[in-house]
Amino acid sequence: MDTNVMIAIVAIVVIAALLLIGGWWFGKSRKDAVTKSTEAAKAKADERLAQEEAANAPSGEQTKTEAEVPPAAPVQEPAPAPAVEVPESAGSRIQRLKAKLAKSGNPFGKVLFNILAKDHLSESDWEDVEDTLLLADVGAEASEQLVEELRNDARISGQSDPAEVRKALRDKLLKLVGTDTDRRLNANKEGANKPSVIIMVGVNGTGKTTTAGKLSRLFVADGKRVMMGAADTFRAAAADQLETWGAKVGVPVVRSDKDGADPASVAFEASEQAKEAHADVLIIDTAGRLQNKANLMDELGKIRRVTEKNLPVDEVLLVLDATTGQNGMAQAKVFAEAIGITGVVLSKLDGSAKGGIVISVQKELGVPVKLVGLGEGPDDLAPFDPEGFVDGILA
Incomplete structure (x- = not known):
């Protein structure tokens, strides 16, 4: 066979092979591109569908994506302020403290009354009155003044009526304590x-x-x-x-x-x-x-x-x-x-x-x-x- 003919046949075969290979590669590339495009479109469609489902979901329902997000830490509420007390009024205190004083161990008024309520007061009794006043910390000068006034009070000297004795003693003590003094703050x-x-x-x-x-x-x-x-x-x-x-x-x-x-x-x-x-x-x-x-x-x-x-x-x-x-x-x-x-x-x-x-x-x-x-x-x-x-x- 002529050499030129052989070369021509080989060339034709090579060209045919190249065409076959190129056609196969072109077809494969096109198929991959279509697949990727299809997958991208599908993914985009799935994402849009998920968004629509989340928007239409009932209140309180979470989508899968939301459920995967960890919940926020609870807000720390500030500690409540301590309750402010409402103090007792001054008027109420005076009445209550008067009752407490009457029940307390403050006996000098009672001792004085018991001495002065005797039918006849001896000199010894008057000394007991003064001693009681001194022990109660009335003071020497005030004690002498009170004893002198009590001696001269007709309701006590020669009297045996406890009510009169108590009234006389009350009047004298009030005079010493003072009732007309302005004690307001x-x-x-x-x-x-x-x-x-x-x-x-x-x-x-x-x-x-x-x-x-x-x-x-x-x-x-x-x-x-x-x-x-x-x-x-x-x-x-x-x-x-x-x-x-x-x-x-x-x-x-x-x-x-x-x-x-x-x-x-x-x-x-x-x-x-x-x-x-x-x-x-x-x-x-x-x-x-x-x-x-x-x-x-x-x-x-x-x-x-x-x-x-x-x-x-x-x-x-x-x-x-x-x-x-x-x-x-x-x-x-x-x-x-x-x-x-x-x-x-x-x-x-x-x-x-x-x-x-x-x-x-x-x-x-x-x-x-x-x-x-x-x-x-x-x-x-x-x-x-x-x-x-x-x-x-x-x-």
Whole structure:
């Protein structure tokens, strides 16, 4: 066979093979492209269908995609604020404390009545009357005055009617206690300054800080806006104690961040904040150290001076422990000299035979007893009521 013919045949075969291979490859590529296009279209259609199903799903139902998403963490609710207590009103306290006093171990009125109700009073009986008054801390001068008046009262001398004797004794005691004295706190008087500033003074252990907290409750019960200043910076627990009292009735407390801070600076800051907050009353608790009389006078005097740069001081209340009796009178005089006092708060009057301190403290200091405490309860502090007091000790 001719060589040229052979070459031509081989070429034709090669060309045919190439055409076959190219046609197969072209067909395969086209088929793959169609498959991919079909799969993409199907995926897109499935996604659109899923979206439509989710939109039309009933409330609360989750699609598969949503179910796979982890739920959000629950929102942490803030802790509820502590409930604010509603203190007992002043009027209710007076009636309740009168009843408590009648039931307390304060027997000097009963002892006096039992002696004076005898048919005939001997000189020895009158000595017993005076001794009873002295033991009750009425004081020597007041005791002598009362005995003399009782001796000269016709309702007692030669009388045996218990009702007349009781009435005579009641009248004399009321006269000594004083019924025409204005015992209102200055913050409760018409035209009182706002804020009205009250400084609490007294030795440690008399219940001074506790009394400040109870006093804030008394003002809150009257609808007043109250603030307290913790100027007893030398006793670590004093500010915490005051804050505990304030928190129960929604009364803010101004205090120092560190123990042993200058008490006057705390008082000054409290007066500024009370003024800015338009408070009705600011109660400032002070330290009760008596180790050095001069230092005490300087410290209390400074507290008053710096406070009065912002606000006038309307009231200085001396807290006196009724159970200390005449021993407390020396303490009272120191505070009266140091800062000047406008009234007395007698704490712990319950369970004491020394109720006569009411009479002697007023006579010695020349200021009235304005408040009395007859128990450990938060509302066991009330305005002093002379008739209720005398009736209670004679009950």
